[in-house]
Amino acid sequence: MAESPQSGMLIEAFDVQLFRENTESALAKLEKHLADLSVRGLELADPEQLTRAARALMTTEHDRPAAFDEARLSEIIDLYIRTGIQVHSPGYMGRQFSGVVPLSGVVDFVSSVVNQPSSFYEAGQLPNVAERIMADELNGFIGFRPGTFTMVTTSGGSLANLTALLAARNRAFPGVWSHGTSDLGAVVRPAVAVGADVHYSVARAAGILGIGEDRVVRLPLDAARRIDVARVRPALDEAERRGLTVFCLVASAGTTSVGAFDPLDELAAVARERGLWLHVDGAHGASLLVSDALRHKLRGIDQVDSLAWDAHKMMFVPAPCTLLFYRDREHSLGAFRQTASYVFDEQPSMYTELDSGAKNFECTKRPMIMTLWVLWAMYGKALFAEKIEYLCRLTQDAHAILEEQTDFETLHRPEANIICFRYRPDWIGDAELAEFQVDIRNRVKQRGLFFISKVDVDGVAALRVVMMNHQVTTDHFHLLLDEIRKAGQAQ
Ligand SMILES: Cc1ncc(COP(=O)(O)O)c(C=O)c1O
CATH class of the missing domain: 3.40.640.10 (Type I PLP-dependent aspartate aminotransferase-like (Major domain))
Structure with missing residues (x-):
């Protein structure tokens, strides 16, 4: 008859007190992460270095049960948060991934455990x-x-x-x-x-x-x-x-x-x-x-x-x-x-x-x-409508701001929360226009303050902003335009 394995490791991995402690320490980190509204883009790590960092956090113990290492878990979570796309920062304007309503993260956590x-x-x-x-x-x-x-x-x-x-x-x-x-x-x-x-x-x-x-x-x-x-x-x-x-x-x-x-x-x-x-x-x-x-x-x-x-x-x-x-x-x-x-x-x-x-x-x-x-049950449709309407209004405002700039060109009137445009100072010729946008996008990313994306419109590269975060304001958009100018002039 098979007997339930009672190794210390299995007991520890399913220990509910340890589960609570791990949850609480992850929660404290997430709370800090969500409270950080600094303007920041994406810290793009060299994949080799990140692989080395990740490997360094793995146990080398394979033949015997590894002792639980709280410090290691803490470092893994820090690394995970730090190297991610910063969807909750006002510097994030580049993709359609959303900064989730935190409560939905709580529900997802419950889903993962009850499976x-x-x-x-x-x-x-x-x-x-x-x-x-x-x-x-x-x-x-x-x-x-x-x-x-x-x-x-x-x-x-x-x-x-x-x-x-x-x-x-x-x-x-x-x-x-x-x-x-x-x-x-x-x-x-x-x-x-x-x-x-x-x-x-x-x-x-x-x-x-x-x-x-x-x-x-x-x-x-x-x-x-x-x-x-x-x-x-x-x-x-x-x-x-x-x-x-x-x-x-x-x-x-x-x-x-x-x-x-x-x-x-x-x-x-x-x-x-x-x-x-x-x-x-x-x-x-x-x-x-x-x-x-x-x-x-x-x-x-x-x-x-x-x-x-x-x-x-x-x-x-x-x-x-x-x-x-x-x-x-x-x-x-x-x-x-x-x-x-x-x-x-x-x-x-x-x-x-x-x-x-x-x-x-x-x-x-x-x-x-x-x-x-659960979000719907707790808040009803108003939560979603309010956020979506703000993001669409913000994108209209961004369009109006761009129209006032002589060194930017708009490519369409935004219908939702996506806007594409080009930085086109008078010293840039038609032949370099597309490559220039790609360079700017990459340089903005490297400078680390904002994360925006790039898309071809009518076969020519353009800058693309997706407003997914209600913490973004028109002030942030003005800051982004300044950042784009700096990136363009740093040629
Ligand atoms: C219009 C449209 N359709 C489909 C998709 C693909 O959706 P998913 O990433 O959920 O597979 C996307 C994703 O960006 C999209 O923008």
Whole structure:
């Protein structure tokens, strides 16, 4: 008979008093980290040096139980915090990762300890119920018909886009799941149509699905970098003439590059007319739905077939937390088809009805909804709306500030919290403009005060600011412009 191992190490690793002490010391560090509102960018470490530092913190004891070393744990946590992207600092303006609402970190911590994977009700009862509640709550802003839509959580927006495209592909070509693309013969060439600024994960999904990146039809954009509806029908006709069978139209609600919102109501009309699945990649911008003032940017969302919504971006919870909505509940079952007696019960019950395992790619899945649901339960939508509205206003203010500067050029009017621009002092010629922006971005990063990103707009590099932190003010933005000037003049 196997006896439970009683080595000192196992006893220590599961000791609840030690657990409390470790938690308290980590908590003290996090409290200090959150309270530090100094303007700072990213301290980018040499990977070799960081590897050496990390290795130096590992026990060399392998044959005997290592004694618990509190100082080592403390150093590991310090190193982790110090080398991270400083999402809570006002110097952080570069990416879409959010400075999470601290309470959501507390919930994530509880999730990690109780470890309730959420693809199956029996493994994570409250997470599954919370998913259903949040689906209803958020659908209040989307407007799908109650009782006929559904929502499933996925590990990130990229996976949500892939999952939705799979469901669309399987609806259009039902035999492909079982028989592969050879089932279509040589004449049918499935294709998807996307806005030219669509996130790369959509083209990647096309590659994974065997559609081929070459069969991604890129729809032209208007001056505001939204899909130009007037040119969609001709582009689809042209694709058809090339022998492509477009089955899905992908629109963006908040493009990654400039945060543009495609005109969903007009695209829904095109999709209906042509029998296309309309998927909306709202990974970035769907969160604007919770704001009464900003919801109109997604007008027509109630008519789309599927919507990917990253709560780990503009709902400020830890990653990943993505919600994939389907207007028609039945379609959610079309993405994957498997039998597996160890998880999928043939006889549905009131418990298995909540299982999402058949609808999401993951088998073991984080109970990611818990962070969002608890914030929602504690604060309601106002917390999110207030923060999102402030960030969008701040970005408008940043645009106005840029317009007043003679040495900067704006590239678009921001629709959300992303703004792209170029530093263009009169001594920089057109030929050097793109490289200059890349150099500036890198130099700003190296100087360590701010973290911004870079993106190509119309094929030319530009600086990109994403406002994710409500601690950032217009004063910080002025400071950033000064920093950019210094970086540019230090050529
Ligand atoms: C518009 C858009 N779609 C999809 C993604 C991918 O989401 P995730 O990083 O959650 O996979 C992003 C991420 O930046 C995005 O901006």
